[in-house]
Amino acid sequence: MYYLGEMQSTATNIFSAYASVAASMMLFRSIANDIVPEPIKTFFYSTFGHFFKHLFGRFFSKISNKITIVVDEQSGMTRNQIYDAAEIYLRTKINPNTERLKVNKSQKQKNISLSMAKEEEVIDCFQDFELKWQFVLIEPDRERGGYQPEKKYFELTFEKSHKDIVVNEYLPFILAKAKEIKDEERAVKLYTRDCPYDSGDDEGGNGAGTWGCINLDHPVTFDKLAMDPKLKKSIIEDLDRFVRRKDYYKKVGKAWKRGYLLYGPPGTGKSSLIAAMANYLRFDVYDLELTSLYSNQELRRILLCTNNRSILVIEDIDCSSQMHNRDAEPESDEPSSTKLTLSGLLNFIDGLWSTCGDERIVIFTTNHKEKLDPALLRPGRMDMHIHMGYCTIEGFDVLAYNYLGINDHPRLFPEIKGLIKEVEITPAELAEYLMRNEDAELALEGVLDLLKQKKEEKCVVQEAKNESNDDSKVEKNEVVESEEKEKKSKFGKLVSTLTRRSKSKRD
Numbered sequence: 001m002y003y004l005g006e007m008q009s010t011a012t013n014i015f016s017a018y019a020s021v022a023a024s025m026m027l028f029r030s031i032a033n034d035i036v037p038e039p040i041k042t043f044f045y046s047t048f049g050h051f052f053k054h055l056f057g058r059f060f061s062k063i064s065n066k067i068t069i070v071v072d073e074q075s076g077m078t079r080n081q082i083y084d085a086a087e088i089y090l091r092t093k094i095n096p097n098t099e100r101l102k103v104n105k106s107q108k109q110k111n112i113s114l115s116m117a118k119e120e121e122v123i124d125c126f127q128d129f130e131l132k133w134q135f136v137l138i139e140p141d142r143e144r145g146g147y148q149p150e151k152k153y154f155e156l157t158f159e160k161s162h163k164d165i166v167v168n169e170y171l172p173f174i175l176a177k178a179k180e181i182k183d184e185e186r187a188v189k190l191y192t193r194d195c196p197y198d199s200g201d202d203e204g205g206n207g208a209g210t211w212g213c214i215n216l217d218h219p220v221t222f223d224k225l226a227m228d229p230k231l232k233k234s235i236i237e238d239l240d241r242f243v244r245r246k247d248y249y250k251k252v253g254k255a256w257k258r259g260y261l262l263y264g265p266p267g268t269g270k271s272s273l274i275a276a277m278a279n280y281l282r283f284d285v286y287d288l289e290l291t292s293l294y295s296n297q298e299l300r301r302i303l304l305c306t307n308n309r310s311i312l313v314i315e316d317i318d319c320s321s322q323m324h325n326r327d328a329e330p331e332s333d334e335p336s337s338t339k340l341t342l343s344g345l346l347n348f349i350d351g352l353w354s355t356c357g358d359e360r361i362v363i364f365t366t367n368h369k370e371k372l373d374p375a376l377l378r379p380g381r382m383d384m385h386i387h388m389g390y391c392t393i394e395g396f397d398v399l400a401y402n403y404l405g406i407n408d409h410p411r412l413f414p415e416i417k418g419l420i421k422e423v424e425i426t427p428a429e430l431a432e433y434l435m436r437n438e439d440a441e442l443a444l445e446g447v448l449d450l451l452k453q454k455k456e457e458k459c460v461v462q463e464a465k466n467e468s469n470d471d472s473k474v475e476k477n478e479v480v481e482s483e484e485k486e487k488k489s490k491f492g493k494l495v496s497t498l499t500r501r502s503k504s505k506r507d
């Protein structure tokens with residue numbers, strides 16, 4: 001047996017006595033296995049039925065080439081990471097016929113999880129061989145009194161020939177898989193500066209008074225977002241590529257970070273997209289309100305207190321940059337290097353800070369891309385510019401399915417879709433109307449009325465425009481006419497003056 005984790009020291013002589021007995025047993029079993037021919041074993045099995053089959057099965061399997069690794073809960077004074085990883089990983093392998101399970105939920109977990117109960121076994125497959133996990137719990141002997149901790153460990157049994165693969169590949173695979181599951185299960189956090197709650201998180205990085213956090217219980221996911229399907233696909237691919245390219249970023253000497261600029265009218269889903277990204281990657285979100293900051297130094301301090309695998313969000317960057325163009329305040333006597341400026345922010349994000357952490361995403365949002373400082377739009381600054389526009393037909397399909405659970409309505413869908421092509425309507429407006437009635441048909445009628453109203457408004461605006469165009473044409477014509485009249489009159493005057501002069505000359 002191999003012991004991973006804490007090795008309890010026992011008296012050497014007891015151990016060696018045990019070892020020699022065990023060795024003799026092994027030798028005896030091995031000889032027995034070799035000398036008892038297969039037909040005799042089969043004869044025994046068929047003749048003495050289940051009892052002997054079980055007995056001999058156990059006996060002969062024990063002599064087979066199996067090895068057992070013990071994965072203790074503790075590794076010295078600390079927890080054994082392999083034990084923790086195995087516990088998480090094995091939850092996904094629980095056999096449906098298992099009769100006893102344990103149920104768990106910690107504060108950091110989103111959902112309830114099940115794990116193996118005492119003495120339960122789980123069979124796993126790796127590459128092309130089988131492994132057996134058994135959970136062992138040794139409860140304290142109450143009669144002995146005094147403090148005795150309970151002892152928990154897993155026994156992992158497999159064929160000896162696979163020992164190297166298990167140690168070098170299977171156990172690292174379990175560590176990686178458990179991390180993936182843990183990330184998947186942990187609640188995504190939303191950090192803001194004005195949140196009164198502390199994270200209660202001991203992962204470090206959150207200086208007291210710097211960021212408070214709550215769970216980001218935003219239910220939005222990519223499939224619920226109404227947006228251009230190609231754009232959605234390209235965003236998901238971009239995120240996937242980003243997270244799997246750690247080595248690539250290292251190789252090309254770039255900080256492992258990515259920047260997105262989301263722009264579009266209010267209510268088109270910029271904030272929803274950020275939440276969908278966070279839920280997809282299971283990254284925490286740091287929502288930074290620049291108006292609450294007064295200097296580049298403060299910004300630096302704040303940003304240094306953010307964790308890896310996170311999204312830093314600065315919404316309405318056009319407003320923030322205007323507000324903090326503090327160089328424009330002539331009466332301010334702060335040295336310009338300490339004031340908060342957009343260039344300070346960009347330099348920090350692009351500069352050394354970006355190399356301090358891993359898997360960082362920065363997202364800026366704006367309703368007015370055209371108002372942005374060109375420094376922000378410079379190629380290479382934000383890796384992807386994402387336009388969130390008015391609702392399209394595909395977007396409506398997503399919303400209708402999401403809010404009403406329907407894919408079609410023979411009468412209302414065609415009319416609604418026809419109007420969606422003609423008018424500008426945000427997904428937020430549509431969502432609001434789709435939610436107004438539980439009855440799908442009534443909700444769709446509401447949407448149709450809204451769209452008709454929008455179309456009417458559009459027509460009125462168009463007519464007004466046309467009229468104002470006509471007016472300006474009329475005005476233009478009038479101006480031309482009056483100018484011509486004036487010219488004519490001037491010409492007339494000139495003619496009459498000249499005629500008068502020539503007349504007088506003649507006279």
Ligand SMILES: Nc1ncnc2c1ncn2[C@@H]1O[C@H](COP(=O)(O)OP(=O)(O)OP(=O)(O)O)[C@@H](O)[C@H]1O
Nearest residue numbers: 224225226265266267268269270271272427428431
């Ligand atoms: N593209 C979308 N897909 C699905 N729902 C959407 C979409 N856009 C908006 N919504 C709905 O409208 C609400 C408001 O949208 P959201 O806050 O994401 O818009 P925004 O673009 O961030 O607006 P603002 O520019 O005002 O910040 C969302 O909670 C969601 O219910």
Ligand SMILES: [Mg+2]
Nearest residue numbers: 270271272315
């Ligand atoms: Mg928003």
